[in-house]
Amino acid sequence: MARPASDKRERLTVAAVRLATTRGLAGTTLGALAEEAGVPSGSVYYYFKTREDVGSAVVEALHARQRDLMASWEAEEDPRARLAACITHHVATADDLQAHGSPVAAVCAELRRSGDPLATDAADIIATLVSWVAAQFAAMGFGPEAARARATHLVTGLEGAATLAHALDDPAPLEREAAHLGRWIAQTRSP
Known part of the structure; x- marks a missing residue:
């Protein structure tokens, strides 16, 4: 039985994100995308006419993933617990971050x-995370x-540690920074 068209677009988008984060957007050719998604190359053009379309789909998918993560962290009642969930997520993905860096x-x-021009939309993903963290503070x-400054510090720590973990091929910088940030959050007292 044939899969629905929406499934094919989803597979192509997942493949595009995977390729963009491992090869870069420049290395995410339509042919590579078809191969990665396991679809005929001609069908890629039905969903993505240009590489710009692929870039837009990648940014939209990363933004949706970030929104879904933040929504899952909102299940925690306490803002400290929500921030801890954010930090825990980064540690849970340490292997991917070590292998590929922050997508x-x-x-x-x-x-x-x-x-x-899509750079502004992509930067909004991080800005959204900083705003969410600031809301917790x-x-x-x-x-x-003060909330914004603390949020910037936390996100910078996580993103910077992910970059180091990738550059050094070692998850330790991320694990250490996450532990430090977790203690910092736990010890933070309201003004």
């Missing part, structure tokens, strides 16, 4: 270097500036 950071950097009683 969002990689895509953002590549789009920014190339001057692609605000819920803990911090004012807008």
Whole structure:
């Protein structure tokens, strides 16, 4: 029985994200995308006419993944627990981060270097995470500036440690930074 068309688009999008984060967007050719998704190369054109379409699909998929993660962390009642869930997620994905680095950071950097207008949309993924983290600090009683500064610190720590884990091919920097950030959150007292 043939799979529905929406399944094919989903498989192509998943494959595009995987390729973009392992080979870069420039290495995500339509032919490579067809091979990775296991679909005939001609059918790729039905869903993605250009490489720009592929880039847009990758950014949209990464943004959707980030929103889904934040929604799952919202299940926690306490803002400290929500932040701990965010940190725990990064540690749980340490093997992927070690192997490929942060997928969002990689895509953002590549789009920014190339001057692609999509870079702004990609950067919004990280900005959304920073805003979500700031909202958690605000819920803990911090004012807008202090909440934003703390959020920037936390996200920078996680993203930077993921970059080091990838560069050094060692998950230890991410594991150590996550442990440090976890202690920092646990010890943070409302102003």
